[in-house]
Amino acid sequence: MTGNNPEMPVGRIASLEAHARDIRREIVSMVHAAQSGHCGGSLSSADIVAALYFDILNIDPARPRMAGRDRFVLSKGHACPVLYAALALRGYLPVEELSTLRRNSSRLQGHPVAPYLPGIDATTGSLGMGFGQAVGMALEAKMTGAGHTVYTLLGDGELDEGLVWEAAASAAKFKLDNLVAIIDRNNLQNDGYADDIMPMEPIDRKFEAFNWRVIKIEGHDMSAIVTALESARTRSGKPTCIIAHTVKGKGVSFMEDRREWHGKAPSDEEKAKACAEIAGGRS
Ligand SMILES: Cc1ncc(C[n+]2csc(CCOP(=O)(O)OP(=O)(O)O)c2C)c(N)n1
Numbered sequence: 030m031t032g033n034n035p036e037m038p039v040g041r042i043a044s045l046e047a048h049a050r051d052i053r054r055e056i057v058s059m060v061h062a063a064q065s066g067h068c069g070g071s072l073s074s075a076d077i078v079a080a081l082y083f084d085i086l087n088i089d090p091a092r093p094r095m096a097g098r099d100r101f102v103l104s105k106g107h108a109c110p111v112l113y114a115a116l117a118l119r120g121y122l123p124v125e126e127l128s129t130l131r132r133n134s135s136r137l138q139g140h141p142v143a144p145y146l147p148g149i150d151a152t153t154g155s156l157g158m159g160f161g162q163a164v165g166m167a168l169e170a171k172m173t174g175a176g177h178t179v180y181t182l183l184g185d186g187e188l189d190e191g192l193v194w195e196a197a198a199s200a201a202k203f204k205l206d207n208l209v210a211i212i213d214r215n216n217l218q219n220d221g222y223a224d225d226i227m228p229m230e231p232i233d234r235k236f237e238a239f240n241w242r243v244i245k246i247e248g249h250d251m252s253a254i255v256t257a258l259e260s261a262r263t264r265s266g267k268p269t270c271i272i273a274h275t276v277k278g279k280g281v282s283f284m285e286d287r288r289e290w291h292g293k294a295p296s297d298e299e300k301a302k303a304c305a306e307i308a309g310g311r312s
Pocket residue numbers: 069070071073105107108154155156157183184185186187188190213215217218219220223277291
């Protein structure tokens with residue numbers, strides 16, 4: 030696995046870690062306000078999404094449809110609190126709007142809806158479908174000679190979907206080296222451990238056999254995340270899969286690796302405890 034990179038400036042990493050803490054706080058706060066939504070898989074990917082939105086992606090909140098922008102597709106669409114938090118903190122929408130999560134007429138529905146909100150490139154929620162959309166976007170970029178990169182984030186339970194593997198085969202066939210798929214390998218789905226429900230290991234060798242380049246990282250090590258995302262950006266003739274080993278619910282002790290926090294809202298007391306832990310830098 031890619032570990033701490035001594036070359037990585039400390040300030041850059043510390044700043045991204047602070048952004049990840051802010052994202053985590055907003056995840057817990059908006060799911061608490063809605064009394065509905067997905068904390069676990071949002072918290073497990075907060076570090077990855079912070080690195081993307083505050084460092085890696087070539088995007089401009091003032092021009093959300095900017096030509097040549099990098100694309101991000103949240104294929105595990107149920108984890109949209111992490112995306113909404115990143116978009117708000119990056120300036121795409123007011124942070125106060127996050128408290129409208131899942132309300133009637135809100136732009137922040139329980140799964141991301143592309144036309145509703147600037148900065149969302151794909152409507153997702155049916156597992157596996159976002160990955161296919163990302164493959165299509167990367168293919169279009171190849172065919173038109175556009176130079177941007179398409180990133181997509183999948184859950185490990187999502188790998189059970191057959192269409193993931195159809196999309197993986199297509200991406201390799203079309204040599205989509207402008208496509209980066211990140212697997213949030215938290216080993217939990219909604220109903221239990223991913224390895225029990227459908228054993229998919231060896232995930233790395235599966236993607237390699239599909240002719241992908243594979244990078245494995247510790248998904249809460251910001252330096253490792255940034256190093257992997259930077260190296261994934263280099264064109265190699267193959268699509269890149271980053272397998273990020275994470276903890277579901279990361280940053281909140283009573284949510285970590287707990288199946289019930291896949292889709293449960295915190296009470297007032299739980300929210301206060303969670304936010305205190307996040308502010309204390311537990312993550
Ligand atoms: C096609 C499809 N089947 C079932 C669901 C219901 N569902 C929502 S989340 C989830 C579990 C996803 O687990 P994983 O991909 O590991 O996500 P994470 O652990 O990152 O939250 C399921 C089965 C769905 N959204 N789409």
